[in-house]
Amino acid sequence: MNDASIAEEDVILFRYNMNNFIFKNPTKLIFGKGQIAEISKEIPFDSKIMVTYGGGSIFNNGIYDQVMTALEGRHYIEFGGIESNPDYDTLMKAVRIANDNGANYLLAVGGGSVIDGTKFIAAAMKYKGDCPWDFMVDQKEVDKLELVPFGVVLTLPATASEMNEGAVISRREKKEKLAFHPANNFPRFSVLDPQVCFSLPKRQISNGIVDTFCHVLEQYLTYPTNSLLQERFSESILITLKDIGPKLYENSNDYDLCANFMICATMGLNGFTSMGVPQDWATHMIGHELTAQFGLDHAVTLALVGPSLMRVMKEEKREMIMQYGERVWNICEGSEDERVDAAIDATQYFYERVGIKTHLRDYDIGSEYFDEIANRFNTRGWCLGENKTVNCAKVIEILQGCL
Amino acid sequence: MNDASIAEEDVILFRYNMNNFIFKNPTKLIFGKGQIAEISKEIPFDSKIMVTYGGGSIFNNGIYDQVMTALEGRHYIEFGGIESNPDYDTLMKAVRIANDNGANYLLAVGGGSVIDGTKFIAAAMKYKGDCPWDFMVDQKEVDKLELVPFGVVLTLPATASEMNEGAVISRREKKEKLAFHPANNFPRFSVLDPQVCFSLPKRQISNGIVDTFCHVLEQYLTYPTNSLLQERFSESILITLKDIGPKLYENSNDYDLCANFMICATMGLNGFTSMGVPQDWATHMIGHELTAQFGLDHAVTLALVGPSLMRVMKEEKREMIMQYGERVWNICEGSEDERVDAAIDATQYFYERVGIKTHLRDYDIGSEYFDEIANRFNTRGWCLGENKTVNCAKVIEILQGCL
Numbered sequence: 001m002n003d004a005s006i007a008e009e010d011v012i013l014f015r016y017n018m019n020n021f022i023f024k025n026p027t028k029l030i031f032g033k034g035q036i037a038e039i040s041k042e043i044p045f046d047s048k049i050m051v052t053y054g055g056g057s058i059f060n061n062g063i064y065d066q067v068m069t070a071l072e073g074r075h076y077i078e079f080g081g082i083e084s085n086p087d088y089d090t091l092m093k094a095v096r097i098a099n100d101n102g103a104n105y106l107l108a109v110g111g112g113s114v115i116d117g118t119k120f121i122a123a124a125m126k127y128k129g130d131c132p133w134d135f136m137v138d139q140k141e142v143d144k145l146e147l148v149p150f151g152v153v154l155t156l157p158a159t160a161s162e163m164n165e166g167a168v169i170s171r172r173e174k175k176e177k178l179a180f181h182p183a184n185n186f187p188r189f190s191v192l193d194p195q196v197c198f199s200l201p202k203r204q205i206s207n208g209i210v211d212t213f214c215h216v217l218e219q220y221l222t223y224p225t226n227s228l229l230q231e232r233f234s235e236s237i238l239i240t241l242k243d244i245g246p247k248l249y250e251n252s253n254d255y256d257l258c259a260n261f262m263i264c265a266t267m268g269l270n271g272f273t274s275m276g277v278p279q280d281w282a283t284h285m286i287g288h289e290l291t292a293q294f295g296l297d298h299a300v301t302l303a304l305v306g307p308s309l310m311r312v313m314k315e316e317k318r319e320m321i322m323q324y325g326e327r328v329w330n331i332c333e334g335s336e337d338e339r340v341d342a343a344i345d346a347t348q349y350f351y352e353r354v355g356i357k358t359h360l361r362d363y364d365i366g367s368e369y370f371d372e373i374a375n376r377f378n379t380r381g382w383c384l385g386e387n388k389t390v391n392c393a394k395v396i397e398i399l400q401g402c403l
Numbered sequence: 404m405n406d407a408s409i410a411e412e413d414v415i416l417f418r419y420n421m422n423n424f425i426f427k428n429p430t431k432l433i434f435g436k437g438q439i440a441e442i443s444k445e446i447p448f449d450s451k452i453m454v455t456y457g458g459g460s461i462f463n464n465g466i467y468d469q470v471m472t473a474l475e476g477r478h479y480i481e482f483g484g485i486e487s488n489p490d491y492d493t494l495m496k497a498v499r500i501a502n503d504n505g506a507n508y509l510l511a512v513g514g515g516s517v518i519d520g521t522k523f524i525a526a527a528m529k530y531k532g533d534c535p536w537d538f539m540v541d542q543k544e545v546d547k548l549e550l551v552p553f554g555v556v557l558t559l560p561a562t563a564s565e566m567n568e569g570a571v572i573s574r575r576e577k578k579e580k581l582a583f584h585p586a587n588n589f590p591r592f593s594v595l596d597p598q599v600c601f602s603l604p605k606r607q608i609s610n611g612i613v614d615t616f617c618h619v620l621e622q623y624l625t626y627p628t629n630s631l632l633q634e635r636f637s638e639s640i641l642i643t644l645k646d647i648g649p650k651l652y653e654n655s656n657d658y659d660l661c662a663n664f665m666i667c668a669t670m671g672l673n674g675f676t677s678m679g680v681p682q683d684w685a686t687h688m689i690g691h692e693l694t695a696q697f698g699l700d701h702a703v704t705l706a707l708v709g710p711s712l713m714r715v716m717k718e719e720k721r722e723m724i725m726q727y728g729e730r731v732w733n734i735c736e737g738s739e740d741e742r743v744d745a746a747i748d749a750t751q752y753f754y755e756r757v758g759i760k761t762h763l764r765d766y767d768i769g770s771e772y773f774d775e776i777a778n779r780f781n782t783r784g785w786c787l788g789e790n791k792t793v794n795c796a797k798v799i800e801i802l803q804g805c806l
Contacts, residue, residue: 018662020435032423226659232639240632256629259421263632
């Protein structure tokens with residue numbers, strides 16, 4: 001056997017066996033009606049708590065009051081004003097206040113931004129280096145530390161940050177936005193009361209549905225690795241979202257719809273569906289640049305980029321798109337090409353059905369910045385996607401497909 | 404609104420909303436080819452380890468050697484001979500040896516019996532009372548303790564004990580067999596190398612497939628609670644087992660079949676499919692009595708009792724049996740009754756296809772002990788099933804259906 005044939009065999013093995021994996025997710029989910037009252041039991045009694053939150057919505061929907069009632073008699077301070085795409089400067093203020101007050105437990109009351117921000121605070125409070133931004137670039141130091149424990153009261157289902165270790169932090173001053181995933185930074189507990197959805201604006205419901213759908217597609221729509229169960233888990237989330245999404249968009253006051261939505265969002269990015277399978281994430285990476293350039297909502301960028309990326313990459317993804325079309329959208333008729341196209345169209349139509357426009361023209365955006373955006377990937381030396389084949393030229397092709 | 408109408412509304416809510424739930428599973432899964440070598444990294448270096456195992460199979464299939472290679476240079480003792488349905492007396496011997504040698508970390512190398520037994524050892528080593536059997540009856544004392552940490556090298560996929568906190572322990576001397584579920588007794592880590600299946604006897608493969616299938620049915624085939632995602636997760640495991648089971652029974656040397664089997668078994672009873680849904684477990688309870696009476700393999704009793712129970716309880720389970728038939732077995736034609744019957748027949752045929760006979764006559768067993776078995780439930784005051792409607796008379800009817 002010569003070298004070439006060994007290499008070829010390796011590729012075949014890599015493509016068609018379930019990959020080795022490690023899975024660990026210690027977060028305690030406390031799910032259901034009235035569960036916010038449980039938080040006090042979860043936080044050790046002698047804790048000095050800092051409650052973190054965002055803007056004012058928790059004051060209007062009763063969640064703030066529920067949290068305060070649960071914390072009655074406990075020692076706590078508050079830190080509000082964590083913005084969308086939480087900013088380093090804001091969070092460093094929180095770190096100083098927490099340390100000055102001897103806080104040793106954090107309670108994030110919010111959606112992805114507040115939870116992500118709180119993960120950063122938990123790490124920065126323990127970091128011994130000069131500038132905590134350093135661990136966003138190289139998280140080895142953080143992986144060694146015992147971080148400040150924290151819990152979550154989720155107010156907005158979408159990111160699954162309530163049951164994973166990841167966080168995305170922005171540093172506007174330096175125009176940087178980085179992700180970190182310290183292995184020891186899972187929430188100790190997360191309270192998911194579906195009733196928090198009742199007061200969400202329609203736009204947040206739309207965003208949450210599309211964000212979750214796209215999280216699952218990033219872990220599913222790659223190439224087959226004989227991971228039969230994981231593929232079916234992903235399809236389970238996609239089918240459930242397909243079934244409930246349009247109804248939920250019309251009526252976010254239905255407990256069962258909200259409960260199913262909430263559990264889909266959490267299970268969509270907590271490690272369960274990614275066990276042993278390849279992952280893509282090119283839609284997210286290109287989407288981040290559209291947010292940076294045009295200020296579009298994150299989920300809007302996914303609804304724009306996702307279908308176009310599927311079209312441009314359909315040869316590499318053909319097998320999984322076919323399976324997705326058949327199992328999620330019942331597309332079983334026509335030639336292979338027709339079925340692939342129908343599955344992509346169904347995805348795009350779904351995003352529109354749940355309230356997100358899927359063309360850049362809908363947002364009055366043209367092609368002026370495409371070269372600049374694509375070049376940023378070039379500059380960083382990044383090729384995207386499960387096979388690292390989404391290069392600068394492909395990014396431009398994908399962006400053109402969004403027009 | 405009068406009392407009757409309030410009560411009726413409560414029932415409707417109970418039956419048709421997703422139930423509140425708490426989910427926590429901190430076990431670290433280390434999955435894939437060659438992963439047994441990783442165990443040394445998972446056990447703190449200064450640990451005094453006791454390795455626990457069962458009979459001789461790990462000496463013949465190379466697993467013992469892999470474990471010993473991984474533990475080279477570490478401080479450890481061994482305790483072998485944990486039997487199927489692990490016995491109190493055996494385990495108490497292990498507790499004494501572990502304590503005498505100052506062991507502070509356990510490593511279970513085996514299937515469900517060895518893992519269950521090790522969970523008991525981990526608790527009994529820390530228990531301060533006179534007789535550790537007491538905590539099998541009332542586990543409150545154990546819930547308060549920090550138990551001895553332990554890891555697992557799984558040799559036999561079936562029980563999911565490698566990723567849950569449950570254990571079933573027998574005390575032959577007193578003819579007792581009890582389950583316990585201390586909240587703090589999850590394995591710290593479990594190594595799942597699908598290659599361990601290559602050397603399993605066909606009977607173990609059959610048992611593992613049927614055991615897993617039945618675990619999922621116990622959590623799924625009850626009544627609808629609008630837990631759309633959890634139902635689809637359960638169906639995912641059932642469909643995957645349906646697809647791979649007969650092939651695996653013919654050939655347990657195929658890595659992908661073994662990998663999918665192994666992950667199905669673990670995910671089938673680790674809390675993930677039971678989030679927010681009612682559970683049955685009558686098949687298991689009746690099956691335990693058949694094992695006690697006739698010495699039948701656990702999985703054999705499930706294959707006997709399961710289909711008969713579905714027939715006897717089909718009115719209560721009608722909606723979920725219909726859904727199961729359609730989604731797992733593609734049964735979409737005929738009257739409702741015909742479809743329900745076809746789904747039950749398909750289940751029974753599946754158990755036969757993977758090598759387990761489904762009638763008591765296949766094991767030369769008649770109806771002589773039916774009354775005695777059913778009376779045991781009466782004596783204990785137990786009614787079984789998700790609605791507690793499986794009484795003594797129903798148990799006899801179910802057993803008669805197994806003839």
